[in-house]
Amino acid sequence: xxxxxxxxxxxxxxxxxxxxxxxxxxxxxxxxxxxxxxxxxxxxxxxxxxxxxxxxxxxxxxxxxxxxxxxxxxxxxxxxxxxxxxxxxxxxxxxxxxxxxxxxxxxxxxxxxxxxxxxxxxxxxxxxxxxxxxxxxxxxxxxxxxxxxxxxxxxxxxxxxxxxxxxxxxxxxxxxxxxxxxxxxxxxxxxxxxxxxxxxxxxxxxxxxxxxxxxxxxxxxxxxxxxxxxxxxxxxxxxxxxxxxxxxxxxxxxxxxxxxxxxxxxxxxxxxxxxxxxxxxxxxxxxxxxxxxxxxxxxxxxxxxxxxxxxxxxxx
Amino acid sequence: xxxxxxxxxxxxxxxxxxxxxxxxxxxxxxxxxxxxxxxxxxxxxxxxxxxxxxxxxxxxxxxxxxxxxxxxxxxxxxxxxxxxxxxxxxxxxxxxxxxxxxxxxxxxxxxxxxxxxxxxxxxxxxxxxxxxxxxxxxxxxxxxxxxxxxxxxxxxxxxxxxxxxxxxxxxxxxxxxxxxxxxxxxxxxxxxxxxxxxxxxxxxxxxxxxxxxxxxxxxxxxxxxxxxxxxxxxxxxxxxxxxxx
Numbered sequence: 001x002x003x004x005x006x007x008x009x010x011x012x013x014x015x016x017x018x019x020x021x022x023x024x025x026x027x028x029x030x031x032x033x034x035x036x037x038x039x040x041x042x043x044x045x046x047x048x049x050x051x052x053x054x055x056x057x058x059x060x061x062x063x064x065x066x067x068x069x070x071x072x073x074x075x076x077x078x079x080x081x082x083x084x085x086x087x088x089x090x091x092x093x094x095x096x097x098x099x100x101x102x103x104x105x106x107x108x109x110x111x112x113x114x115x116x117x118x119x120x121x122x123x124x125x126x127x128x129x130x131x132x133x134x135x136x137x138x139x140x141x142x143x144x145x146x147x148x149x150x151x152x153x154x155x156x157x158x159x160x161x162x163x164x165x166x167x168x169x170x171x172x173x174x175x176x177x178x179x180x181x182x183x184x185x186x187x188x189x190x191x192x193x194x195x196x197x198x199x200x201x202x203x204x205x206x207x208x209x210x211x212x213x214x215x216x217x218x219x220x221x222x223x224x225x226x227x228x229x230x231x232x233x234x235x236x237x238x239x240x241x242x243x244x245x246x247x248x249x250x251x252x253x254x255x256x257x258x259x260x261x262x263x264x265x266x267x268x269x270x271x272x273x274x275x276x277x278x279x280x281x282x283x284x285x286x287x288x289x290x291x292x293x294x295x296x297x298x299x300x301x302x303x304x305x306x307x308x309x310x311x312x313x314x315x316x
Numbered sequence: 317x318x319x320x321x322x323x324x325x326x327x328x329x330x331x332x333x334x335x336x337x338x339x340x341x342x343x344x345x346x347x348x349x350x351x352x353x354x355x356x357x358x359x360x361x362x363x364x365x366x367x368x369x370x371x372x373x374x375x376x377x378x379x380x381x382x383x384x385x386x387x388x389x390x391x392x393x394x395x396x397x398x399x400x401x402x403x404x405x406x407x408x409x410x411x412x413x414x415x416x417x418x419x420x421x422x423x424x425x426x427x428x429x430x431x432x433x434x435x436x437x438x439x440x441x442x443x444x445x446x447x448x449x450x451x452x453x454x455x456x457x458x459x460x461x462x463x464x465x466x467x468x469x470x471x472x473x474x475x476x477x478x479x480x481x482x483x484x485x486x487x488x489x490x491x492x493x494x495x496x497x498x499x500x501x502x503x504x505x506x507x508x509x510x511x512x513x514x515x516x517x518x519x520x521x522x523x524x525x526x527x528x529x530x531x532x533x534x535x536x537x538x539x540x541x542x543x544x545x546x547x548x549x550x551x552x553x554x555x556x557x558x559x560x561x
Binding site: 014015018019021022026029140141143144145146148149152153156160264265268 | 395396398399400402403404406407410411412414415487491494495498499511514526529530532533536537538539540541544545548
């Protein structure tokens with residue numbers, strides 16, 4: 001058992017190295033020269049020497065393999081390097097944006113479960129009834145709706161409702177305030193992106209809850225509980241739901257990791273300065289190389305670790 | 317079929333509300349929304365089907381191949397596929413677009429690459445269980461070659477999960493294409509695409525001309541919804557274990 005867990009955990013290492021290599025490779029393959037873009041963005045002229053000096057500063061004149069070794073070695077020492085784009089340490093770049101994304105992701109998971117678990121349970125209890133059908137349509141619609149469109153619809157609804165209610169349009173704030181300083185303002189900003197992402201996630205969780213519940217409800221011990229005359233409410237809450245939620249919780253762990261990746265688009269719609277803003281490549285400034293590669297690697301390794309952990313749990 | 321040209325600007329009819337002349341209204345350049353949605357369907361379906369077919373066939377080959385031969389090849393290929401899978405689909409697609417550039421063909425490549433391991437993994441796991449079934453041993457005992465065993469005995473038996481994935485991928489690819497186009501990194505103007513219609517000015521005109529934002533999104537949602545329903549029905553029909561659930 002312990003050997004199995006250790007083996008699984010050790011298998012994460014090559015995956016992480018592979019993810020790092022892939023990110024590094026992708027970033028080096030993107031056409032364009034960061035130094036040319038940086039020097040040219042001021043509008044002034046520059047000569048070949050300035051480009052070379054810039055290359056030397058960023059370490060881009062060294063062999064590619066050595067750059068990669070540096071990149072990976074940095075991870076192990078907790079040194080994430082300096083963003084080639086802004087010149088600030090990558091860790092501060094990420095730290096400035098991470099709280100927003102993390103909070104939205106956590107809220108989205110909460111939203112998803114608040115929607116998914118009761119609906120999934122009801123759907124399983126009333127299998128093949130009109131209610132079940134309606135809930136299933138609702139959940140497939142969640143998977144089919146593009147999250148950015150849902151975000152736009154939310155903004156539309158907020159504008160229209162606030163227009164009619166207060167006479168002037170109101171928009172959620174876009175600058176981040178920590179929740180302990182101004183909880184209302186913080187929630188006003190976070191809740192709509194969280195709803196957008198959460199609805200989508202809830203679709204998967206809901207289907208999982210439903211099929212797990214259906215399976216559990218057919219077990220012998222449920223029949224025993226019914227036979228001894230237990231109240232239906234207790235059978236469902238204590239006996240059935242508790243057992244059915246096991247796979248749901250596993251799924252939640254995997255989903256949570258991927259949520260942060262999925263925030264890329266939602267943050268764009270709501271104009272939030274989250275970690276997703278580091279990852280997409282704004283067409284005008286294609287080259288945020290270093291910051292992208294670190295944040296991508298962050299996503300990648302986070303997902304890989306949680307995936308292996310989940311695999312370990314479910315298969316052991 | 318479309319009443320107007322999807323790219324013709326008509327500055328006498330900008331941001332008009334839905335009417336008999338323009339059923340779904342016009343956008344900020346006076347282009348007819350209905351015509352643009354009809355032409356956008358072509359882009360969405362081309363991208364959706366080509367990504368889904370290429371990705372799932374590649375996944376089928378990799379999945380059955382690694383399951384059948386096993387050993388080192390299996391281990392290394394699984395490692396590579398795991399690495400690709402560690403990235404969310406849209407981030408991987410963004411990275412590929414950043415390298416190859418935008419446009420319909422590059423978008424197809426960008427969406428296909430992250431879909432391949434997702435198919436390979438499912439096909440592999442069901443192929444692995446088939447490999448242990450006695451009739452494969454029997455086929456080997458008869459002296460059949462690798463290709464005959466793979467093509468005649470293994471591939472037909474993984475068809476059920478394969479077809480389900482194929483339909484699911486069409487929807488996913490359409491969604492991914494719309495997302496990329498919305499971010500400005502997918503299909504480029506003047507090719508009409510649903511994601512692009514949302515990018516154009518949907519947010520700016522949200523309060524004055526909500527139809528610009530609503531209809532293209534509805535087109536995406538309904539199309540993907542249709543493919544999801546089809547995939548679900550297919551799963552119920554093909555998988556006897558799920559039939560009475």
